[in-house]
Amino acid sequence: MxxxxxxxxxxxxxxxxxxxxxxxxxxxxxxxxxxxxGCRADGHWSQRQQAAWLRSTVSFREPGDGGRSPYRDAAVEMHSAARPLCEPVVAHVGFWTLTATETATGAGMSSVMDHRLSFDGSRSRTVAFPAHLLAARGGACGDVLVAVYAGDPLTGDELPQRLPDQGAARSADVGFRTERIGAYRLLPPPDPTRCDSAVPTVSPSPSRSAAWDIYHP
The missing domain is CATH 1.20.5 (Single alpha-helices involved in coiled-coils or other helix-helix interfaces)
Structure with missing residues (x-):
């Protein structure tokens, strides 16, 4: 019991x-x-997915001096997202000057600056153009390439192998050999007035907006 x-x-x-x-x-x-x-889960994203997300946040601010200096007040802007990432993405903003010379590994490119930052979209970030690109330089006729990408610094095998003709380049023709590129912009020489008159130059495309168009792969 x-x-x-x-x-x-x-x-x-x-x-x-x-x-x-x-x-x-x-x-x-x-x-x-x-x-x-409260945030966007991204722990298992590939670098291609990270690049696609970066593309949605990036814009290129156009010069604010009426074109007297192509790069004065210009910047790469990374805007805050409506839903930030849970884990920041390692991003780079790279600047290169270009020449018409091709090498065994690809087009003639000289790195000017590579700015690394962690970005999750919780707040906006602005990366200004390198100071010496703003300075007047005699014969500064090389185009400038700007790119925002995810992950480690780009290797030589990931850089474009061929570039459009100098002074007549179109950003859509820049062929990076990687999926890590979020956005890029190909710009005219820093000081086109000092270029050889025999070399054609291009000016930034007119736009009604306050930002340059974004090109990407």
Whole structure:
């Protein structure tokens, strides 16, 4: 009789313990879900996905001096996102000057600056053009390439192998050999007025907006 009376009580305690365990698990899942809902999960993104996300945040601010200096007040802007990433993306903003010379590894490119930053879209970031690109230089007739990309610094095998003709380049023709490029822009020489008159130059395309068009692969 004594054992018979204890069985219902034992069963009730077991049921209560199971219910408590389920409640705890449910609360934990709810807490985790609430944490993820405040940001965009990106822990398993490929670098191609990271580049696509960067593309949606990048714009190129045009010069604000009426074109007297192609790069004065120009900048690469990375805008805040409506839903920031849970884990920041390692991004680079690279600047290169270009020449008509081709090498065994690709087009003639000289790195001017490579700015690395962690970016999750929680706040806007602005990367100004390198200061010495703004300075007047005699014979500064090389186009300038600007690119925003994800991951490690680009290797020689990822840079464009061929570029359009000097002074008549179109950004859509710049062929990076990687999927890590988010956006890029090919710009005219820093000081086109000092270029050889025999070398054609191009001016930034007119636009009604306050930003340059974005080109990407």
């Amino acid at each position: 004594f054992r018979t009376r204890l069985r219902p009580r034992h069963t009730a305690l077991t049921a209560c313990a199971a219910a408590a365990a389920l409640l705890t698990a449910g609360c934990a899942k709810a807490s985790a879900g609430a944490q993820v809902s």
